Amino acid sequence: MSLSRSPSPKRGGGWASPGLNANFAQSRSSTPVTSYSQNHSVTWASAQARSHQVNGYPAYQDTGSGFLTKHMRNISASLPFFNNAPKDERQAEKEKMNRARWSPARRGYLANFKSMLGHHMQRSKSRFILVLVLVLLIICFYTTPLHYWYKKSSWLGGGSKFVVILAANMGGGVMEWKGPREWAIERDSVRNKKNYVHRWGYELEIVDMSTKKRYAHEWRESWEKVDTIRNAMRKYPHAEWFWWLDLNTFIMEPSYSLQQHIFNNLNDNVYRDINDYNPLNISHPLTGAHLDPESLSPVGDGKADSINLIVPQDCGGFNLGSFFVKRSAWTDRLLDIWWDPVGYEQKHMEWEHKEQDALEYMYTNQPWVRPHLAFIPQRKVNSFPPGACGDNGEDMNIHYHEHDRDFVVNMAGCEWGRDCWGEMYNYRQLSNRLNRNNWEKFKDGVSGAFSFLKTKKKEITGTEKDNEDKEKKES
Structure with a gap:
């Protein structure tokens, strides 16, 4: 209904225009009062009946509440939302979103950097915690015995399968008193082996090789290697390989594990x-008609599992300064015959090198020994310094070479006209220099640079003084 003119109120209440009047009470109150007739009165019984009728209705069932519908709704809700509105509307929405956020005032680059760093750390908190846990595990692993036990376990590092046997004279000298040099050699050699076995989880058996009178008429300390190996096998029943090392040996490359260096590829190493390198000119293979195919073969059965004794050769034949023995029935038989006093009684005057000559004799005359004995290149486990086996000059197959990073050096025969302590000290210093980490190399480089500058300055100062003295003399 349209109004022809603007409405005006009446003096008694209401409006002059029709259609704007409402039923108000007689008072001037602006609140309308609704009057109910008698027919629309609500009683308690009728309200309670209506309430029962509402509660009795069935619950509302959503037609889209199925399994597939719910998952489709979740997938659609997780999809990114692209705002295709005009640019002005997007900027307005962005402005509304940023109104409730706190933004730092312009307080310089440092404050902005702190704010940015805090925001980034808050976003990457889970990554930071993961990296922190990883760093803590690495620190605990390398600064606690966990590293040693990991390397030692048979099903992880495999270190428990190897035992290093070191011959030492812990209580004193053999046949004579030990001097300061002998004590220093023993200290450095023992420390070197302890550090190596701790790094790789091996066992170390330090044997006191002091003179023992095994027989009433003869001293036999040089023959104690066989007896010592048998005792070590009884002491470490779960070990597989036993590595014998003389006291005058030094491990130059402690970063080489025995598994990586030799035993992971035993046939290749x-x-x-023996015809590959045969300084003793032993006839090989044997040709007896009564022998089995393995004894007649120059390489036995060719399998790595059948190798039970690994020996290097120097310029004079077999060398037992560093060799490996494997636990097996064949090894028990060999050690029994090797230690048999019958052979010692008959040949002890002829065998100058004792056990070494006895092993050469058994290899030459006992066919069952050859199929299970293998030779390893000497520089692989037993390099010599230039003074040993040096009658024919330096031999590339025998002597130590720094650029090839040989594993072990053996100062064999240094007590006969050479300086054992001097050689041990030089090779120890060389090993420390070759195995420096990056930080040690940096420190040595800085120290060397300062030393060079000081030396250069002294030379320049000395030259200037000499020139001044010459000028004074001439004047």
């Missing part, structure tokens, strides 16, 4: 045909 040894040779079983």
Whole structure:
């Protein structure tokens, strides 16, 4: 209904225009009062009946509440939302969103950097915690015995399968008193082996090789290697390989594990045909008609599992300064015959090198020994310094070479006209220099640079003084 003119109120209440009047009470109150007739009165019984009728209705069932519908709704809700509105509307929405956020005032680059760093750390908190846990595990692993036990376990590092046997004279000298040099050699050698076995989880058996009178008429300390190996096998029943090292040996490369250096590829690191390097000119293979095929073969059965003894050769034949023995029935038989006093009684005057000559004799005359004995290149486990086996000059197959990073050096025969302590000290210093980490190399480089500058300055100062003295003399 349209109004022809603007409405005006009446003096008694209401409006002059029709259609704007409402039923108000007689008072001037602006609140309308609704009057109910008698027919629309609500009683308690009728209200209670209506309430029962509402509660009795069935619950509302959503037609889209199925399994597939719910998952489709979740997937659609997780999809990114692209705002295709005009640019002005997007900027307005962005402005509304940023109104409730706190933004730092412009307080310089440092404050902005702190704010940015805090925001980034808050976003990458889970990554930071993960990296922190990883760093803590690495620190605990390398600064606690966890590293040693990990390397030692048979099903992880495999270190428990190897035992290093070191010959030492812990209580005193053999046949004579030990001097300061002998004590220093023993200290450095023992420390070197302890550090190596701790790094790789091996066992170390330090044997006191002091003179023992095994027989009433003869001293036999040089023959104690066999007896010592048998005792070590009884002491470490779960070990598989036993590595004998003389006291005058030094491990130059402690970063080489025995598994990586030799035993992971045993057939590639040894040779079983002695004709490859035969300084003793032993006839090989045997040709007896009564022998089995393995004894007639120059390489036995050719399998790595059948190798039970690994020996290097120097310029004079077999060398037992560093060799490996494997636990097996064949090894028990060999050690029994090797230690048999019958052979010692008959040949002890002829065998100058004792056990070494006895092993050469058994290899030459006992066919059952050859199929299970393998030879390893000497520089692989037993390099010599230039003074040993040096009658024919330096031999690339025998002597130590720094650029090839040989594993072990053996100062064999240094007590006969050479300086054992001097050689041990030089090779120890060389090993420390070759195995420096990056930080040690940096420190040595800085120290060397300062030393060079000081030396250069002294030379310049000395030259200037000499020139001044010459000028004074001439004047």
